[in-house]
Amino acid sequence: MKCLIVSLGILFICHLVHSYEGTITEELLIKPLYSEQVYTHFQFSTKWDIDPDKETFRHSPLFPRPLGEIVQRFDIQELHVTLTSGLWRYEKWGYPVKDAATGVEVLAWFKPGSDVDKNWKLLANSLSGLLCASLNFIDNTNTIKPEFSFRPRGILESNLLNNSYVRYANLPHEIVCTENLTPWKKLLPCDSRTGLASLLNSGHIHNTRYHSIGLHLRPVCRDKSCESMSLELQQTVSLVYDYLILGTKNWSLRKLFGQGINRKCVLVSKSDVYVDTTNQDIELEPPPDETVTSVRGGQVTTLQKYIVSNQFLNIYAKFQNADLVSLNLPPPLHANQYLSGYGQERGGIVTKIYNNHWKQIDVVLMQNIPWFIPIYLHTLKVTADGRDIKPIQLRYIPARQRERPTYLEVLLTVPARTATSVVIDFDYVFLKWQEYPPDANFGFHIGSAVISSYLPVARNYTAVPWDGSLISDSFNASRSGYLVEVRTENLIITLPTPDFSMPYNVICLACTVVALAFGPLHNITTRKLILKSKRKVLLIERIKKFLFSLKKTKTE
Amino acid sequence: MSLKKLRIYNNLISTPRIIITCLSAIIVRYYLMMSKYQSVIANHVEVSTPLNSWKRVSEGLYLLSLNINPYEGDLLHETPLSLYLYKNILQVFQGKIHLAFITLDVTTAVVLYFTTKKFTEDLFVEEEENKATYAKDAEECFLKPDKLFKSSYYVLLTYLFNPYILFSCVGYSTTVFYNLYLSVMLFSMVHGIPVLCGVFLAIAASVSFYPVVLVLPITMYFKYAIKSHTKIIVNLTSFVVTSLLIFVLCSNFGTDFSYIRSVYGCILTIPDLQPNVGLFWYFFTEMFEHFRELFIYAFQINTTILYLIPVSLKFRKHPFLLTVAVNFIITIFKSYPSVGDVGFVLSLMPSFSHLFPFSQQGFLVGTMLVISTSLAPILYYLWIYCNSANANFYFGVTLSFAVAQIFLLTDLLFSQVKRDYMLKYGKDRKIDGEEGILCLE
Numbered sequence: 001m002k003c004l005i006v007s008l009g010i011l012f013i014c015h016l017v018h019s020y021e022g023t024i025t026e027e028l029l030i031k032p033l034y035s036e037q038v039y040t041h042f043q044f045s046t047k048w049d050i051d052p053d054k055e056t057f058r059h060s061p062l063f064p065r066p067l068g069e070i071v072q073r074f075d076i077q078e079l080h081v082t083l084t085s086g087l088w089r090y091e092k093w094g095y096p097v098k099d100a101a102t103g104v105e106v107l108a109w110f111k112p113g114s115d116v117d118k119n120w121k122l123l124a125n126s127l128s129g130l131l132c133a134s135l136n137f138i139d140n141t142n143t144i145k146p147e148f149s150f151r152p153r154g155i156l157e158s159n160l161l162n163n164s165y166v167r168y169a170n171l172p173h174e175i176v177c178t179e180n181l182t183p184w185k186k187l188l189p190c191d192s193r194t195g196l197a198s199l200l201n202s203g204h205i206h207n208t209r210y211h212s213i214g215l216h217l218r219p220v221c222r223d224k225s226c227e228s229m230s231l232e233l234q235q236t237v238s239l240v241y242d243y244l245i246l247g248t249k250n251w252s253l254r255k256l257f258g259q260g261i262n263r264k265c266v267l268v269s270k271s272d273v274y275v276d277t278t279n280q281d282i283e284l285e286p287p288p289d290e291t292v293t294s295v296r297g298g299q300v301t302t303l304q305k306y307i308v309s310n311q312f313l314n315i316y317a318k319f320q321n322a323d324l325v326s327l328n329l330p331p332p333l334h335a336n337q338y339l340s341g342y343g344q345e346r347g348g349i350v351t352k353i354y355n356n357h358w359k360q361i362d363v364v365l366m367q368n369i370p371w372f373i374p375i376y377l378h379t380l381k382v383t384a385d386g387r388d389i390k391p392i393q394l395r396y397i398p399a400r401q402r403e404r405p406t407y408l409e410v411l412l413t414v415p416a417r418t419a420t421s422v423v424i425d426f427d428y429v430f431l432k433w434q435e436y437p438p439d440a441n442f443g444f445h446i447g448s449a450v451i452s453s454y455l456p457v458a459r460n461y462t463a464v465p466w467d468g469s470l471i472s473d474s475f476n477a478s479r480s481g482y483l484v485e486v487r488t489e490n491l492i493i494t495l496p497t498p499d500f501s502m503p504y505n506v507i508c509l510a511c512t513v514v515a516l517a518f519g520p521l522h523n524i525t526t527r528k529l530i531l532k533s534k535r536k537v538l539l540i541e542r543i544k545k546f547l548f549s550l551k552k553t554k555t556e
Numbered sequence: 557m558s559l560k561k562l563r564i565y566n567n568l569i570s571t572p573r574i575i576i577t578c579l580s581a582i583i584v585r586y587y588l589m590m591s592k593y594q595s596v597i598a599n600h601v602e603v604s605t606p607l608n609s610w611k612r613v614s615e616g617l618y619l620l621s622l623n624i625n626p627y628e629g630d631l632l633h634e635t636p637l638s639l640y641l642y643k644n645i646l647q648v649f650q651g652k653i654h655l656a657f658i659t660l661d662v663t664t665a666v667v668l669y670f671t672t673k674k675f676t677e678d679l680f681v682e683e684e685e686n687k688a689t690y691a692k693d694a695e696e697c698f699l700k701p702d703k704l705f706k707s708s709y710y711v712l713l714t715y716l717f718n719p720y721i722l723f724s725c726v727g728y729s730t731t732v733f734y735n736l737y738l739s740v741m742l743f744s745m746v747h748g749i750p751v752l753c754g755v756f757l758a759i760a761a762s763v764s765f766y767p768v769v770l771v772l773p774i775t776m777y778f779k780y781a782i783k784s785h786t787k788i789i790v791n792l793t794s795f796v797v798t799s800l801l802i803f804v805l806c807s808n809f810g811t812d813f814s815y816i817r818s819v820y821g822c823i824l825t826i827p828d829l830q831p832n833v834g835l836f837w838y839f840f841t842e843m844f845e846h847f848r849e850l851f852i853y854a855f856q857i858n859t860t861i862l863y864l865i866p867v868s869l870k871f872r873k874h875p876f877l878l879t880v881a882v883n884f885i886i887t888i889f890k891s892y893p894s895v896g897d898v899g900f901v902l903s904l905m906p907s908f909s910h911l912f913p914f915s916q917q918g919f920l921v922g923t924m925l926v927i928s929t930s931l932a933p934i935l936y937y938l939w940i941y942c943n944s945a946n947a948n949f950y951f952g953v954t955l956s957f958a959v960a961q962i963f964l965l966t967d968l969l970f971s972q973v974k975r976d977y978m979l980k981y982g983k984d985r986k987i988d989g990e991e992g993i994l995c996l997e
Contacts, residue, residue, distance in 0.1 A: 343941035374631055376611065378618035398629025401827050430829040433842050496940055498947045503842040510839040513958050514858055520966035525866035527996035529977045531985060534993045
């Protein structure tokens with residue numbers, strides 16, 4: 001009997017797997033960074049061969065049903081969510097596979113004809129439940145509709161490319177932790193027991209310099225001919241381990257993640273691990289299954305490929321010459337952001353864009369500045385090498401108190417081999433006392449600026465091209481330009497605070513002053529000036545008088 | 557006294573003297589504007605409020621030049637017409653904004669000078685006519701022509717060298733424009749030009765809303781001082797027509813009403829809580845959310861119509877004083893006052909020099925004004941830049957500044973009441989053969 005149930009179960013699972021049309025892949029890229037860190041990037045792709053426009057998501061084998069429901073209910077064309085802790089240091093680390101700003105970033109394209117504003121709010125609330133993050137704080141006060149900075153990564157009819165269907169918000173103060181990773185892992189087809197996902201142990205992940213988890217949902221072409229669509233979900237985890245925290249430069253999977261890879265996930269059609277050994281003198285143990293050399297945009301990369309099988313795999317890397325320090329050329333484009341000025345009255349936001357390339361680069365700077373930092377557009381100054389640069393294009397929607405943030409997009413040409421600074425002045429706003437958070441003097445966050453550009457060279461570039469889905473698609477993928485979306489630091493600004501302890505006193509004192517005007521004015525206008533005796537009649541005299549008058553009446 | 561003799565008295569101050577005064581005022585302003593103190597002064601919250609700061613006007617003009625609606629954001633609180641005016645003034649003065657401000661400020665001073673000149677003349681003539689009805693021993697409080705006719709020059713002096721006005725002009729606050737509107741309104745009121753008066757009242761009201769209530773005092777003026785009913789009607793008509801015209805022009809012929817929210821919405825609901833010399837900012841910072849509306853209503857009624865009718869009835873015989881007093885109430889209690897507004901009212905005080913002997917709190921008010929004005933920037937600096945003081949310190953200073961102004965206003969009005977009593981009953985204050993005291997009952 002037992003045997004029968006088991007075999008029936010197996011049959012059912014086989015049927016499930018069989019009825020699922022699409023591919024599931026998982027990849028891990030390990031890249032020792034030039035400086036003191038090692039970068040690991042997991043990418044779990046679930047490609048489902050259905051038409052996202054027609055599918056009802058009632059029955060969703062392997063594809064996470066909660067996400068399917070979100071797509072269907074809120075008319076989502078494309079969705080990108082990242083939860084990040086720590087800052088990606090472009091200058092030292094190059095470009096990551098997926099850019100993400102510190103905190104939470106949500107970017108969504110909606111299908112034309114849907115009630116975008118309503119769906120956006122509902123989407124934020126659903127994601128908040130799905131990822132256990134405070135995404136419900138996303139509303140009109142921190143959402144913008146960028147025009148230049150973001151382009152759909154999936155396929156889209158070009159006439160629908162309109163910024164009225166796109167929404168972008170970031171929550172820079174959101175703290176990312178285990179409670180976000182656990183629900184994220186539940187969306188994986190094999191959960192976290194087998195395959196590469198078994199490496200994701202909270203204890204080791206949150207021990208990193210930088211970690212970012214992401215969900216990227218987009219419609220893609222089903223095949224080369226692109227006659228029908230598929231829905232693709234990419235789940236990514238990026239981690240940067242510090243050698244100082246690891247205690248040694250010689251890393252291994254066990255050292256990084258606490259364990260090796262146990263077994264291959266049965267549902268996965270491709271499960272690979274790539275170790276980037278470009279210009280690194282690393283000895284890998286066990287030896288790789290294959291060595292891949294990729295030439296991309298003039299950059300040669302050597303990668304060692306491991307195919308995950310059902311055998312236990314623990315990759316151990318040993319640096320041959322531990323004292324050897326490889327020098328790093330900074331990437332062609334990176335940026336910083338900081339505050340200028342002192343005091344709590346007037347300040348400036350400075351964004352420095354560094355162009356290390358030998359040619360000028362066109363970039364788009366996008367800023368989403370909260371409403372409590374009103375900026376003066378006429379003070380916008382773009383300078384490089386002491387020369388003023390005129391922005392090519394400018395998009396600006398000013399903030400409105402308690403309603404919407406400032407949206408600013410500047411299209412400019414950054415001259416070669418210089419740091420271009422974009423400065424804009426702002427005022428510190430005085431809020432109502434109940435609008436301050438409990439720790440009012442901690443300050444308020446300003447989200448990171450996004451600097452997007454098509455780079456002519458692929459130096460330090462690892463991202464997957466838009467027409468590919470896998471890390472392996474980025475090998476030998478030379479294109480005319482390489483899209484980067486550089487994120488800057490978040491800023492913290494301390495707004496001037498009132499005294500929270502004395503609302504009653506203030507109300508009383510101000511009303512007293514009003515009363516000081518009301519009393520005399522009331523007297524002057526309603527009463528008559530008369531002459532009165534200066535002498536005051538004492539009480540005793542009055543009694544005496546009264547007694548005398550009594551006496552008199554008696555004698556009479 | 558014959559009218560001719562009166563004119564001679566009234567022209568005691570020679571024209572060259574006025575010109576020299578104006579010139580020296582121009583030099584002082586120019587010097588300050590060219591110095592490094594210009595930006596320091598312009599950045600002070602006492603001088604530049606959200607409603608009148610030039611930085612916000614520049615932002616508005618810049619956004620206009622980029623074809624972005626400046627009322628989309630929160631920064632600009634000027635009417636579209638004012639913005640158009642500033643744009644043209646900048647063109648006329650070829651971007652030399654300081655020259656524009658100096659010109660306007662000195663014009664205001666001269667207009668005020670002629671206003672007071674006419675007012676004192678009227679005052680004197682009126683008293684000469686009514687002398688028969690006054691008490692016999694009230695002679696010592698009669699107007700003294702030599703003193704009285706100097707007051708117009710004092711008005712000019714106080715306006716030009718009043719630090720409040722000086723800072724407001726040097727700091728490029730648009731209160732300079734507002735003061736010009738008010739001064740032309742007063743000028744045409746005193747000279748009995750109802751059309752001009754109505755027009756400038758409408759302009760002033762369109763800029764800052766509160767002057768709407770000045771309609772009543774001005775009507776009182778045309779009724780009791782000029783004694784002409786047609787002029788009342790003409791004045792009211794011109795006010796209404798100009799207001800409508802301004803509304804039509806501002807709203808771009810009824811198509812764009814976004815400015816109303818930015819201008820009048822801001823004045824009436826106080827969304828911007830940046831500190832200023834008034835009472836509203838901290839009060840509404842610390843207000844409990846569910847009482848906010850109630851107190852906004854209470855404070856705005858207090859500023860506009862609460863005192864209007866009683867004061868207008870009581871001082872209907874002194875309509876100029878009434879107008880100044882109502883304007884003073886507005887200045888004290890308006891949502892975004894600046895020192896420029898206070899300076900305007902203060903510089904009109906010398907025209908009531910005949911009331912000074914009756915005032916009691918001159919010293920107190922003077923001390924309070926001086927101390928609070930000098931403490932305000934210090935405590936603001938300590939709060940915002942040094943973090944060693946907090947908002948309460950600055951709030952305390954603004955409270956005492958408001959109290960000083962309130963004392964000055966009530967003292968002035970009370971002086972008028974006492975003078976009226978004196979003229980009617982004489983200086984004898986005996987009751988039943990004993991010394992009595994005057995009191996309100």
